[in-house]
Amino acid sequence: MGTASSMLTQYDLEEVQLHCHNLFSQQEIVSLYQRFCQLDRNAKGFISADEFLSVPEFAMNPLSQRLLKMVDGLNFKDFVAFLSAFSAKANMEQKIALIFKVYDSDGNGKISFNDILEVLQDLSGVFMSNEQREKVLIQVLKEAGYTRESYLMLDDFIKSRRE
Known part of the structure; x- marks a missing residue:
């Protein structure tokens, strides 16, 4: 795949379309x-990562550092799959799978108490203390039937959507 849109062949377009599960038209x-x-x-x-940060909306996102881990070094096919x-x-x-990956920063397939706490810190910044964030998170997990030692799996995220 070349450096201009005219360099995309019909084969390239079809291959990328399949790679993104036909969620984008060929024109898109x-x-x-x-x-x-x-x-x-x-x-x-x-x-x-530096090139992604040149997009103001991306750079201003409070989760941009987490997203950078997911997008740094993406080729075109993977860029489209991500989008x-x-x-x-x-x-x-x-x-939901994308959101799960944002929380699962180490990519081990499970989200720990500390993973969620880090996202809360990214989102709340200086507006909440670490102690406040921990109390809120413990309460939310408790209400959902989890403990501080629990791990959330992708199925837990998907299941919570259905309930």
């Missing part, structure tokens, strides 16, 4: 490729 993929090429300033074929969770056509389970 062409538009995403143009944006990818703009972000990939050095035409390396992937986007670095597919934000598509209006994505189902709820695909969206």
